[in-house]
Amino acid sequence: MKRHSSSGQLSRRSFLTTVGLVSATAAAGVTTACASGEAGTDGSADQQGADRPDPVVPFDGPHQAGIATPVQAHNTTVAFTLRDGVGPKEVRRLLNIWTSDARRMCSGEPVLADLEPELSSDPGRLTVTCGFGRGLFTAAGVADRAPRWLGPLPAFSTDRLDPRWGERDLVIQVCGDDRTTVSHALRILVRGGADYARPSWTQTGFLDVPVGPDGEPGTPRNLFGFKDGTVNPRTETDFDEQVWIDEAEASHPAHVGGTCMVIRRVAFDMPLWESADRTTREVSMGRTITEGAPLTGRAEFDEPDLAAIGDDGLPVIDAHAHIALAGVHDGDTRQRMLRRAYNYDLPVTAARADGLQDADLVALADTGLIFTCFQTDPRTSFIPVQRRLADGDRLNEWISHVGSAVFFIPPGTAEGEYWGEKLLG
Numbered sequence: 001m002k003r004h005s006s007s008g009q010l011s012r013r014s015f016l017t018t019v020g021l022v023s024a025t026a027a028a029g030v031t032t033a034c035a036s037g038e039a040g041t042d043g044s045a046d047q048q049g050a051d052r053p054d055p056v057v058p059f060d061g062p063h064q065a066g067i068a069t070p071v072q073a074h075n076t077t078v079a080f081t082l083r084d085g086v087g088p089k090e091v092r093r094l095l096n097i098w099t100s101d102a103r104r105m106c107s108g109e110p111v112l113a114d115l116e117p118e119l120s121s122d123p124g125r126l127t128v129t130c131g132f133g134r135g136l137f138t139a140a141g142v143a144d145r146a147p148r149w150l151g152p153l154p155a156f157s158t159d160r161l162d163p164r165w166g167e168r169d170l171v172i173q174v175c176g177d178d179r180t181t182v183s184h185a186l187r188i189l190v191r192g193g194a195d196y197a198r199p200s201w202t203q204t205g206f207l208d209v210p211v212g213p214d215g216e217p218g219t220p221r222n223l224f225g226f227k228d229g230t231v232n233p234r235t236e237t238d239f240d241e242q243v244w245i246d247e248a249e250a251s252h253p254a255h256v257g258g259t260c261m262v263i264r265r266v267a268f269d270m271p272l273w274e275s276a277d278r279t280t281r282e283v284s285m286g287r288t289i290t291e292g293a294p295l296t297g298r299a300e301f302d303e304p305d306l307a308a309i310g311d312d313g314l315p316v317i318d319a320h321a322h323i324a325l326a327g328v329h330d331g332d333t334r335q336r337m338l339r340r341a342y343n344y345d346l347p348v349t350a351a352r353a354d355g356l357q358d359a360d361l362v363a364l365a366d367t368g369l370i371f372t373c374f375q376t377d378p379r380t381s382f383i384p385v386q387r388r389l390a391d392g393d394r395l396n397e398w399i400s401h402v403g404s405a406v407f408f409i410p411p412g413t414a415e416g417e418y419w420g421e422k423l424l425g
């Protein structure tokens, strides 16, 4: 598979209209282009329009938004459990309500009877992405239409899973550049669906997307300090190969255009990480912290050379470095996926804080990564990659997987259609 040697090789328009990381810093007044509103009718960029990404991400289309959409600054993902007695009729009603409310809010229109319409008028690249767990298919009376891979992942040797972050019937991922809008949208959806589904877990994450000297968006960093998201699908062909389910991969025609979402909650042991020196950190990742370059290269998008041997006679990129094990260097591109991970950082709870010194409060903060990825089939991508990582990744010293859930993301909607209508209808 071809990779970009530099994001700067792409024109601003193609970068933002295919996929890449767009600046989430519009509010800070940093120059970024819009995906769709880049130029005026005569082709000249309207200054205000050019400075700010288009606040509307189209809702309808062949795929749901919030996947190929360049990452936004905020992500709140909520998993739901269907209420007792919810059957096929109620499932359809719920999806109908949610889809039409999400469609409105993402377009900058308030939902009917919204008493705070001001909170919907500027969507700030709001996207709402809905996914189904196996329980949804069963409740809808179409259990036989669930993708075969849908359900818990096999156990990995390093798992420390807490069922609190586990499989549920439904998921809603809400992303946007404006935290208030994201929060408002979620409240509307939770309230609108309250008769049919109750929120079961909520994961809230953030990212800061830097802007390079050329005005192009850069790769955001995770809380270990590394650029995270360098190796990802960028072009339509990459997405077709790695993310969107096609006819040959679908076990039901209405899966086509959908994808598989895996959400792993990964806790970081920050005090231990902070006791590791910079070289140890870089060797464990196989990349430099400053540039995000492979240890065998100089720039972020340089191809890693896993065969390179250093002056000391040892491989420059350790065989157990994260990228050596996570990367697909044997040519099996089916193992690729879209990673759309968000940082989380929660203060220590009052119960745990009682009687602790201030320094302990910082040390005990609950910090990590909401590792969300999208792929055509986890059996050929996430599972083999995570198996290699669980067995040998140097990062394992500092991380624990504490949550795991898998959802089928139905394809996008036509105007007026509800999520999964062709599958459930």
Ligand code: HEM
Pocket: 222, 224, 226, 227, 228, 229, 230, 231, 232, 264, 266, 285, 287, 292, 322, 323, 326, 327, 328, 337, 339, 369, 371, 382, 385, 386, 389, 395, 399
């Ligand atoms: C919390 C744990 C993790 C951290 C901190 C982390 C961080 C990173 C970083 C910094 C990179 C290099 C830059 C990039 O390409 O984005 C990377 C690459 C990658 N990671 Fe992770 N990652 C984690 C967990 C995982 C998991 C669970 C998987 C999948 C099972 C995974 C799959 C990958 C892949 C496929 C790459 C690209 C490798 C390549 O082709 O060079 N990562 N990760």
